[in-house]
Amino acid sequence: MNKIMKNENKVLSKNQKIVLDFIQKHKKPVKAYSILSNVQKKGIKAPPQVYRALDKLIRIGKIHKIESQNSFIACNTKHCTSSHTTAFSICNTCDEVLEINDPKLLEFLSGFKDSSGAQFAGYNLEFFGTCKSCEQIHES
Amino acid sequence: MNKIMKNENKVLSKNQKIVLDFIQKHKKPVKAYSILSNVQKKGIKAPPQVYRALDKLIRIGKIHKIESQNSFIACNTKHCTSSHTTAFSICNTCDEVLEINDPKLLEFLSGFKDSSGAQFAGYNLEFFGTCKSCEQIHES
DNA sequence: TAGCCTAGTGTTATATTATAACAAAATTAT
DNA sequence: ATAATTTTGTTATAATATAACACTAGGCTA
Numbered sequence: 001m002n003k004i005m006k007n008e009n010k011v012l013s014k015n016q017k018i019v020l021d022f023i024q025k026h027k028k029p030v031k032a033y034s035i036l037s038n039v040q041k042k043g044i045k046a047p048p049q050v051y052r053a054l055d056k057l058i059r060i061g062k063i064h065k066i067e068s069q070n071s072f073i074a075c076n077t078k079h080c081t082s083s084h085t086t087a088f089s090i091c092n093t094c095d096e097v098l099e100i101n102d103p104k105l106l107e108f109l110s111g112f113k114d115s116s117g118a119q120f121a122g123y124n125l126e127f128f129g130t131c132k133s134c135e136q137i138h139e140s
Numbered sequence: 141m142n143k144i145m146k147n148e149n150k151v152l153s154k155n156q157k158i159v160l161d162f163i164q165k166h167k168k169p170v171k172a173y174s175i176l177s178n179v180q181k182k183g184i185k186a187p188p189q190v191y192r193a194l195d196k197l198i199r200i201g202k203i204h205k206i207e208s209q210n211s212f213i214a215c216n217t218k219h220c221t222s223s224h225t226t227a228f229s230i231c232n233t234c235d236e237v238l239e240i241n242d243p244k245l246l247e248f249l250s251g252f253k254d255s256s257g258a259q260f261a262g263y264n265l266e267f268f269g270t271c272k273s274c275e276q277i278h279e280s
Numbered sequence: 281t282a283g284c285c286t287a288g289t290g291t292t293a294t295a296t297t298a299t300a301a302c303a304a305a306a307t308t309a310t
Numbered sequence: 311a312t313a314a315t316t317t318t319g320t321t322a323t324a325a326t327a328t329a330a331c332a333c334t335a336g337g338c339t340a
Contacts, residue, residue: 013288032326046291051327056288067207068264070297070326084268089254100254108248112267114229114240120269124208127252128224129260153306153317172297186320191298196317210297210326 010060018042019053020074023063029071029097058083066090066097068126073097084122085110091131093138098131150200158182159193160214163203169211169237198223206230206237208266213237224262225250231271233278238271 012020018039023030036050044050054072057063061080063072066088073088076099087100087109105125113119130138152160158179163170176190184190194212197203201220203212206228213228216239227240227249245265253259270278 015289047327048291048329049289052288067266089258089260098254098256102252102255105252109265109267112242112245114238114267115242116238116272118229118270118272118275120229120267122268123265124268125249125263125265126207127249127254127260127263129262130258132256132258135258155318187298188300188320189318192317 012056013053015044015049016053016056018044019050020057020062023057023072024074026074028095029066029069029073031069031071035072064088064099066126067124068128069097071097073099075099077101082106082122084124086123087125087127089127089129089131091134092128093130093134096131100125100127152196153193155184155189156193156196158184159190160197160202163197163212164214166213168235169206169209169213171209171211175212204228204239206266207264208268209237213239215239217241222246222262224264226263227265227267229267229269229271231274232268233270233274236271240265240267 019035022035022039032047032050032054035054036044036047039050054063054065058065058072061075061083063074064083064086065072068090075083085106087102087105089098089100091097109123109125111119159175162175162179172187172190172194175194176184176187179190194203194205198205198212201215201223203214204223204226205212208230225246227242227245229238229240231237249263249265251259
């Protein structure tokens with residue numbers, strides 16, 4: 001059998017479900033060791049169990065890693081196919097992180113070529129600043 | 141004196157120069173502990189000395205952090221004012237990392253507003269894929 | 281159905297990345 | 311000069327992530 005055709009099984013295992021459930025319960029990104037300490041009662045006992053689940057969940061697009069924070073957040077779209085074209089806004093004030101799904105942004109970045117003419121397969125974009133509600137609080 | 145006007149001194153100290161020199165010698169990004177082990181002969185002995193220098197160099201825009209790699213690369217422009225608006229392309233094959241200075245990209249991202257209407261102060265963008273020369277090698 | 285392959289698990293240990301805390305020295309500003 | 315700030319040196323430790331290995335469960339195939 002062709003190894004390339006090898007199935008990336010999207011049926012989640014027990015540990016993968018536990019980790020995904022935990023992440024989905026939180027609006028804000030969560031850290032690996034926070035996940036670990038919160039799911040120990042469910043039987044996950046050691047870091048590799050968490051990191052393996054995280055790896056798989058990232059590969060199949062169920063979660064994304066916020067690279068600037070070493071934290072993890074659930075994907076906000078039903079059937080994510082873009083585990084390697086991601087964009088987020090991060091509020092420095094309230095720490096809210098929102099995934100951005102903007103067709104124009106996607107189009108612009110997916111079509112972008114660098115000065116050598118290379119076009120890239122994926123990207124991660126993280127905006128930093130103040131979210132709308134924190135901005136309004138500050139104004140008043 | 142107004143704390144906001146407090147001068148961010150751009151004259152580099154001894155350790156800051158040592159660390160910057162090392163980073164500038166390398167085309168590819170370097171890791172903090174690689175810096176440490178390579179500059180120990182110059183008198184830098186412990187991680188905090190490296191990380192403090194890195195922090196300062198990032199603040200003044202002399203270097204940037206590649207977040208997806210926890211590595212550091214020299215800024216490719218003379219008088220960088222955009223330590224918080226950065227973009228890179230990362231080749232998965234040869235590990236080359238190039239800083240992107242594209243006015244159109246800068247304009248697009250600096251002007252971007254998310255779905256709530258928020259506009260952000262900075263961003264970090266990392267493209268992943270294959271650089272032009274690796275692509276050509278693979279074709280042949 | 282027996283053997284094999286793949287993915288996942290459990291576990292211990294360790295590697296890698298980064299910061300806290302504190303005293304002292306050097307530099308800069310008033 | 312002296313106060314304020316930055317930088318240094320140092321020890322210890324926190325936080326993030328992976329290596330390695332033995333074992334298990336399930337699907338494929340011969």
